[in-house]
Amino acid sequence: MSAARASKSEEVLLYELLITLDGAHVQIDRRVLVPGQATLGDLHVVIQLAMGWQDCHLHAFTDRNGTTYGDSTMSGLDFSEQSTFRVSEVLAEPGDEIEYEYDFGDSWHHRIELVQIRPDDGQCTQGARTDAPIKSHSFRPAGARPRHDTGRQIVFKAQNQRRAESHQHPSGAQPPV
Template sequence: MARRIFHLLVTLSDVAPPVWRRVQVPGGYTLDRVHRVIQHAMGWQDCHLHSFEINGAQYGEPDPDGELLLRDELEIRLDSVVAKGARFRYTYDFGDWWEHDVVVEEVGPPEPDVRYPLCSDGASACPPEDVGGAFGYAEFLAVVADPADPRHAEMVATVGTRFDPVAFDAGRVTTLLRRLT
């Protein structure tokens, strides 16, 4: 079977401004590699557990204690569980519960002389880790935008620099993704 490239639209649920990425990945990638692509593309730091829900099945890193019933993502290729038009969920950080809607927009042959994975488009900065999910992120944005808020200095200090919620650079993301290969 010829190598196929999957064009994925990854959208972080329930946040404003909208955070989304368009990434292109080889269909032969295991779900573990797709996880790493999403982490880099979105801007997460891979500090928490994650899972995929595809066609009613849960995939992720197997739980040694058996509390989470996840199929091993290292054993499942993307092209074996989804096709063009498929939708699935990727959840990151079971405490903050960041849900990502993923749509397979296109499946096709690789472009000549193009290295994959790559990020072709996107919008907005990823929320900082551990801000409390979508609700906490909305509160975080309100506090960092208001220097009069008593929590302002503390919240700004958590991100280390001025946080721009609409900042996004597809070229930088592609550079990060190239480190995966």
């Protein structure tokens, strides 16, 4: 087998996730692709970028068994450490869901559903023209929900992990405020 072709056992599987913000007056959701071997810590970064959050509040994931995952070093709460659990461990089959809560004061609840698992064939999933301008979110006072949605789609692949770890948007743009 050539070095250019990975064996079937080394094949990267992409998890298509539907992230839905609960409690909004309009439907706000994002579809993202993440490798199954990404950690929940990686997924937190993807959610922050996709939803336009600024990563300045505590967060937690809760699975179907009630296990809570988060950054145990920062929160001081009794979380399972998110960096030690992979997306593929908490979302095993299409239809599986976990909850993501961001900002424990305002409690922005997100439902994350595994839509499908597929091989990474290197294909672009969507696109047209060049990078379109991204509208900024218009927020109401604290605790209120966004008035409109930008409809962005983020594709996160293993080779982009360094960018995600540095909390930069793939285009280099800052998240909307």
